[in-house]
Amino acid sequence: MIKIDDYIPVVGQAVIDDLKRISEKLKDRKIKNINSTPVGGGVAEILSRLVPLLNELGIQTCWDVIKGGENFFEVTKKFHNAIHGKKEDISKRDFEIFLKTSEENISQIRTEEDIIFIHDPQPIALIENKKDNKWIWRCHIDASNPDKKVWNFLKKFIINYDAVVFSAPAFSSPLPVRQFLISPSIDPLSEKNRELKKEEIESVLKKYNIPKDKPLLTQISRFDRLKDPIGVIEVYKRVKKNVDCRLLLAGGTAIDDPEGMEVYYEVLEKAKHDKDIIILNMQHNDFEVNALQRASDVILQKSIKEGFGLTVAEALWKEKPVVASNVGGISLQITHKYSGMLCYSIDGAAFAVKQILNNPAYGKKLGLNGKEHIKNNFLITRHLKEYMLLFLSLYHNKDIIYF
Amino acid sequence: MNEFIADSPFKFYTRLHLSELTGYKAYNLKELLKILKKISGSSIYYHTHRYLQQHQYLSPEPPNDFAYWVKEGLGEDKLAEKLASIDTIQFSSIRELRNKIIDTIKKYIIENPLSKKRQANSNQGFYFIKAISFVFYTGYEVFTLQEFCNVLSKITIDSIYYHIFESRLRLEKGKNDFSNWIENSLFEKQIAAEIDKIDPYTHTMEELRNTIIKIIKKRIEK
Incomplete structure (x- = not known):
């Protein structure tokens, strides 16, 4: 079990002292997080790290997960896509399914804690349970250009919250509720990000039969159309014309994403005639993801839409050169040509990958700058600090607050 | 060696901040000016000081968000340089700093009327954010x-x-x-x-x- 003091060698004693200082002001508060999946995806991953640390700091924090059938998650996946701006056919029946499952959860989940922290749209309707406690809605999705029908439906719930949190400034929109900007984070000590020995990396490459005889381009993401795995194969094909390389597309699916398997089969079909394309539909395994990222020469994140794109932060933390779409929170993590390469198209991404493969020293510099940026801005200790400040802000309404 | 003991101690405080989104967005200089005039001082403060804490190492970021956006979002390099080189240390209040930023932009628009027509892409607007400061006593005296x-x-x-x-x-x-x-x-x-x-x-x-x-x-x- 990782303890708060274990982060001292990474961020310094003073940062940890600050965390303890803030937590003193929240000692008598109870907090409950609610989301829709216990594993898979960035939200569950962050909560699995933050909840134990908040408890260690003396703030009683728990985590609950709503229940829902296949129909419900098909609807919420449509909502998810529609918030990202994708055209979705959402019927009256879909809204009814959402409300019916929400009602079941409203009657089953207890919400008497001081602060209820709701993550993403799936549990948003639980706000119906609000009494005199504080409620926060955390939107992890890029809501900069949402489908109006879905957004207006969700807005009826959002306006009853005490605060809303977005990951990037562009995701916010005019709302009669206080809105805060808090980026997600990675945990440098987790299995996914800790330093690995050479033998550990090699053991994973051996397990999946990945030779290291040529440069390895990798995208690790859920099999999801918004992550554009087909586009990644196109990028690889363009690079391959000039530089011999291998592509690894690795990912899995989450229980709240029924589209996953369908996309996986599309990717298999697209890659079937090329032996240098490796497709891995992996079980959740942080250690293996860590090893695959560290074994790669270039990491791609060619998403069409992205909430934040934590895989970028993970790769940069490992000093890897990253080529990523300029969407969602990715531009907060990468300064183009300084700490990575931002792109807008398949051609642009392919050009950037070739530049890096042909100039390894340049790739190394991008990775080093990237790690420094992540260290200063996107580690879990910063996230923990901002969540605690957010909790405190619910009880204060001034721009400068003295304790 | 100076061993003078002060009558009253120096108490070290620390300031932690949270970013609050104001909902105001600008896509051109006219909109930027309009919002600059009415936005809270906490927002002016945020956009002129954020870089100090976010980029603790030397980086290619210009020293304030207004300069960065004017260059990257509108392609107005000359104005960006003027905004980046505003000597913040000269000012003793946010009000004075705000006026200097506004005057710099106004003067530039008069000298370069075409700059008013420049429009940022829909995904490259300037989003006004304000700093909420939490001040804690560190225990050090x-x-x-x-x-x-x-x-x-x-x-x-x-x-x-x-x-x-x-x-x-x-x-x-x-x-x-x-x-x-x-x-x-x-x-x-x-x-x-x-x-x-x-x-x-x-x-x-x-x-x-x-x-x-x-x-x-x-x-x-x-």
Whole structure:
């Protein structure tokens, strides 16, 4: 079990002292997080790290997960896509399914804690349970250009919250509720990000039969159309014309994403005639993801839409050169040509990958700058600090607050 | 060696901040000006000081968000340079700094009328954010120059930030807290003046810490 003091060698004693200082002001508060999946995806991953640390700091924090059938998650996946701006056919029946499952959860989940922290749209309707406690809605999705029908439906719930949190400034929109900007984070000590020995990396490459005889381009993401795995194969094909390389597309699916398997089969079909394309539909395994990222020469994140794109932060933390779409929170993590390469198209991404493969020293510099940026801005200790400040802000309404 | 003991201690505070989204967005200079005139001082403060804490190492970021956006979002490099080189240390209040930014943009528009027509892409707007500051007492109290130096070497950069930037400009104390105490409680006018003379906006936070420690150590070792 990782303890708060274990982060001292990474961020310094003073940062940890600050965390303890803030937590003193929240000692008598109870907090409950609610989301829709216990594993898979960035939200569950962050909560699995933050909840134990908040408890260690003396703030009683728990985590609950709503229940829902296949129909419900098909609807919420449509909502998810529609918030990202994708055209979705959402019927009256879909809204009814959402409300019916929400009602079941409203009657089953207890919400008497001081602060209820709701993550993403799936549990948003639980706000119906609000009494005199504080409620926060955390939107992890890029809501900069949402489908109006879905957004207006969700807005009826959002306006009853005490605060809303977005990951990037562009995701916010005019709302009669206080809105805060808090980026997600990675945990440098987790299995996914800790330093690995050479033998550990090699053991994973051996397990999946990945030779290291040529440069390895990798995208690790859920099999999801918004992550554009087909586009990644196109990028690889363009690079391959000039530089011999291998592509690894690795990912899995989450229980709240029924589209996953369908996309996986599309990717298999697209890659079937090329032996240098490796497709891995992996079980959740942080250690293996860590090893695959560290074994790669270039990491791609060619998403069409992205909430934040934590895989970028993970790769940069490992000093890897990253080529990523300029969407969602990715531009907060990468300064183009300084700490990575931002792109807008398949051609642009392919050009950037070739530049890096042909100039390894340049790739190394991008990775080093990237790690420094992540260290200063996107580690879990910063996230923990901002969540605690957010909790405190619910009880204060001034721009400068003295304790 | 100076072992003078002050009557009243220097108390180290630290300032942690949270970013609050204001909902205001600009896509051209006209909109930027309009919002600049009415937005809270906490937002002006955020956009002119954010980089100091976010980029603690040397980076290619220009020193304020307005300059960065004018260059990257609108392609107005000349105006970006003018905004980036505003000498923030000259101003003793956010109000004065706001007026300087507004005047710089207004003057540029008069000299370059076409600049008014430049429009940022829909995904490259300027989003106004404000800083919510949480000020905590760190528990460190010092009475001598040596003690001050010891604590300064281990305190977080957030604490240095609070005493140097926030209290001078946002709380309008005129001078940074370190110089104030060293001058008025230790009666070390020269050191106070030397620290006050540093332009903190051209240093990274760690450089700033080291520069102040160096000035104090020099005096202690005399």
